[in-house]
Amino acid sequence: MFFGWTSICLRARDLAASARFYQALGMEVVDELPGKRIVVRNGPFRIALMNFLDKNSIHVRGADVAAVHAACRREFPEATGQPFTYRAEDMDADADGTSWETFDPDGNAVFFDTNANETGTAGRSRLIAQTLRDAEQMLIHLGASKECLTTIGHLIEQQTRPL
Structure with missing residues (x-):
């Protein structure tokens, strides 16, 4: 099963200042949704800086969300949440997709998201x-x-x- 590729999503009050900080560490800006999100990377490692997040999270893209959910629930039945499908226009996304958020045993948010362009x-x-x-x-x-x-x-x- 393909787990997806992983990034960290951090709440950033000041997107520009946060981006400058990570650029000073050698990361490069690779994506931006003006006023909402800036993504920086170093090789395959990405940090998404977002001003609208309630909490920091691990973000996993590109996996079969339903398969990952089922596998997780088999091994860890107390995993919370259910996958849901969304329409692109409802989520400010570039394609329709499926998402699921759960929490690890320590309460860290793990968010899975895959859209039609990734399948x-x-x-x-x-x-x-x-x-x-x-x-x-x-x-x-x-x-x-x-x-x-x-x-x-x-x-x-x-x-x-x-x-």
Whole structure:
């Protein structure tokens, strides 16, 4: 079962100041929803800074939410919440999707969310390409050889060709 890729979602009162802080640590801004969210990353690690959150959480994208929920409930029956589907326009999202929020034994929020753009063959292809781009950035920071970077560049190109 694919668990998804994970980021941390932090409540940020001042989005710009928070983004500058993480940029000073070497992270780069990779996504922004003006006035609501800024996402910074270092390789595959992402922090979503959001001014509308009630609490900080672990955010998991791209998994089969229903399958993850079922597996969790089998092993941890006290897991709370139920998956729900949403319409893009109701959630300020780019596609319809499914979400589920639960809490670990210590009360930390874990939020699963997958939308229609992240499923099926095309969705998996986009996820693979993004994973390769993240790996490429880490290899650059680590000083990988030109041959290594050329190879991963070819893999990214192959993965992003139209189906």
